[in-house]
Amino acid sequence: MEADVTVIGSGPAGLTAALHADKNGAKNVLLLEREEELGGILKQCIHNGFGLEQFKEDYTGPEYAERLIGETEKTNVRCFLNTMVTGVVPDRTITAVNPEKGVFQIESKSVVLAMGCRERARGSINIPGTRPAGVYTAGVAQRFVNIDGYLPGKEIVILGSGDIGLIMARRLTLEGAQVKGVYEIMDYPGGLKRNIVQCLNDFNIPLYLSRTVTEIRGKERVEGVVVSRVDDTMQTIGGSEEFISCDTLLLSVGLIPENELSIGAGVKLSPTTKGPITTETMETSVPGIFCCGNVSTVFDLVDYVAQTGISAGRNAARFSAGALEKDRKTVEVVPGENVRMLFPQRYCFEDNLILFIRSAEPIERAVRIEISPLGLRMKRPYARPNEMIRVKVPREKLKDVTGPIEVNIRES
Amino acid sequence: MARESKHFTCVICPIGCEIDVQLEDGNVVSMEGNKCEKSEEFVLQELKEPMRILTTTVRIKGAKWAMLPVRTDEPIPRRLLFKVIEELANIEMQAPVKVSDVIIGDIAGTGANIVATRNMKRERKGKPV
Numbered sequence A: 001m002e003a004d005v006t007v008i009g010s011g012p013a014g015l016t017a018a019l020h021a022d023k024n025g026a027k028n029v030l031l032l033e034r035e036e037e038l039g040g041i042l043k044q045c046i047h048n049g050f051g052l053e054q055f056k057e058d059y060t061g062p063e064y065a066e067r068l069i070g071e072t073e074k075t076n077v078r079c080f081l082n083t084m085v086t087g088v089v090p091d092r093t094i095t096a097v098n099p100e101k102g103v104f105q106i107e108s109k110s111v112v113l114a115m116g117c118r119e120r121a122r123g124s125i126n127i128p129g130t131r132p133a134g135v136y137t138a139g140v141a142q143r144f145v146n147i148d149g150y151l152p153g154k155e156i157v158i159l160g161s162g163d164i165g166l167i168m169a170r171r172l173t174l175e176g177a178q179v180k181g182v183y184e185i186m187d188y189p190g191g192l193k194r195n196i197v198q199c200l201n202d203f204n205i206p207l208y209l210s211r212t213v214t215e216i217r218g219k220e221r222v223e224g225v226v227v228s229r230v231d232d233t234m235q236t237i238g239g240s241e242e243f244i245s246c247d248t249l250l251l252s253v254g255l256i257p258e259n260e261l262s263i264g265a266g267v268k269l270s271p272t273t274k275g276p277i278t279t280e281t282m283e284t285s286v287p288g289i290f291c292c293g294n295v296s297t298v299f300d301l302v303d304y305v306a307q308t309g310i311s312a313g314r315n316a317a318r319f320s321a322g323a324l325e326k327d328r329k330t331v332e333v334v335p336g337e338n339v340r341m342l343f344p345q346r347y348c349f350e351d352n353l354i355l356f357i358r359s360a361e362p363i364e365r366a367v368r369i370e371i372s373p374l375g376l377r378m379k380r381p382y383a384r385p386n387e388m389i390r391v392k393v394p395r396e397k398l399k400d401v402t403g404p405i406e407v408n409i410r411e412s
Numbered sequence B: 001m002a003r004e005s006k007h008f009t010c011v012i013c014p015i016g017c018e019i020d021v022q023l024e025d026g027n028v029v030s031m032e033g034n035k036c037e038k039s040e041e042f043v044l045q046e047l048k049e050p051m052r053i054l055t056t057t058v059r060i061k062g063a064k065w066a067m068l069p070v071r072t073d074e075p076i077p078r079r080l081l082f083k084v085i086e087e088l089a090n091i092e093m094q095a096p097v098k099v100s101d102v103i104i105g106d107i108a109g110t111g112a113n114i115v116a117t118r119n120m121k122r123e124r125k126g127k128p129v
Helices: A012-023 A040-044 A061-073 A138-148 A163-174 A193-203 A260-264 A302-320 B037-048 B078-088
Strands: A002-008 A029-032 A048-050 A078-080 A084-088 A093-098 A102-113 A117-119 A135-137 A155-159 A178-183 A211-217 A224-229 A242-245 A248-251 A255-257 A289-291 A331-335 A339-343 A353-359 A367-372 A376-380 A389-393 A405-411 B003-009 B018-024 B027-032 B055-061 B067-072 B092-094 B102-104 B114-116
Touching: A002 A012, A002 A302, A012 A029, A012 A040, A012 A061, A012 A102, A012 A302, A040 A061, A040 A138, A048 A061, A084 A102, A084 A260, A102 A302, A117 A138, A135 A138, A138 A163, A138 A248, A138 B067, A155 A163, A155 A211, A155 A224, A163 A178, A163 A193, A163 A248, A163 B078, A178 A211, A193 B003, A289 A302, A302 A353, A331 A339, A339 A405, A353 A367, A353 A405, A367 A389, A376 A389, B003 B037, B018 B037, B027 B037, B055 B078
Parallel strands: A002 A029, A002 A102, A029 A078, A102 A289, A135 A248, A155 A178, A155 A248, A331 A405, B055 B092
Antiparallel strands: A084 A093, A093 A102, A117 A255, A211 A224, A224 A242, A339 A353, A353 A389, A367 A376, A367 A405, B003 B018, B018 B027, B055 B067, B067 B114, B102 B114
8 A cells, every 4th residue: 555644643643644744735645543433542531621722712632533533534534443553664664454454564655653652650650569459540540431431449549740630630529539639749740730720629639749659558459558758859758658548549640652663663762752853844863754742742732732743744745745855954952951851852944943841940930941042032931840831933043053952941 | 897818820821820819898909910811800700609611421322432521511600510410420322422412401500501522423332323
């Protein structure tokens, strides 16, 4: 089988990329999805707050997915469901398997990686104790409640204050469970402030900072967890242990981009984002292989995911038409002062540079985003590690740059 | 005169302004910390009656999945969230359902409708009918 653009994954990133590859003239666009329907994780994110920027609407996840699916159905994009991609090679041959075709290959002029991310689980954070039933990631609990109709437990402790954990605290409370508290190892919350207010404060669910779960107890089923305080260096403080009785522990302890296929395709990954090293065109280190959404770096908002999908789809279409040269000059984009994470990592002089930045430390005062050697300064009212900062640098300001572009966050 | 101070975190946008309000006999005499007029409106509404969108699920038969996601089509008083959840506990829908279909009109006397937030086709044994 041959294709101009093949998109792997049909969550918000993949759907948007496929739509925009089609819009930008790619004739033969394929969208491959391993599940039995399109939409990815949006289907279980039944809360609202999606698409405020992109569609100026306050959609729920399923509504947002329906809108993108509806738009896709009006195009010539061909969707393959129940289709698992098992390999991608650098010359952009894709191997996939599904019940109708068995194992088959697609030779695609360009490829968009949109596999999303997965949750860190108990094994990633090494919680000691027994191995009873009742330990779930927040996303698994979300699927049980919102799609399958099962309540994972009655008395719940949540470790980690990421957005999914906060949203599940509210969801489980509404469904009749008692959420005893959300415990966060850092001294600031992981999720957005609005979620702290609407998901925890509205329901009197306590948030405990600088604490972590140091033991899980229970034989067949979770009977409780031991929670300890941590110091500035995140070491547990002896003598601070407290037993909390519960039947369920939910983990909301971070997401990791899912890049097994990218590695197989020879795509270079960034140790900071755990996603492909990418230019502003969303092209990876392998020419003609693009990426978008949470496979590239874990974004805070679906609007950001969609923005990378638009860029990946458009540029994958350009590449497939021969409109994007294979060997282009690029410069590095490097993190400077108080920058923990920076995306993309390279600039290739094709588009505006839209930077996604996470600060290393929270600063609750006015800050400047300083971009050297351009001497550009952008003001922001604050910098918080849990809220990505997005900055647009117009292409015309970058045309004379020869060396690395450095991004700093400094107090005003 | 009864003086009172209250604190709010605005949820209108991601900035999340921390707002301090001084009240005298229940009337606002000063407000500090809000960066825009929208958060002023938010605080006044919070003082009067906090309003929230409710998103939840109802059971559905004859579809691929057990649960159909639903929402209120406008914000409802926060104090009625659990009442609405209770009213939805015994609802069982039958596929097919289309996104935006009204599941229950004027839920719990709020004036808001409960609407479906996705399409669900009719299926039998995992196959479309």
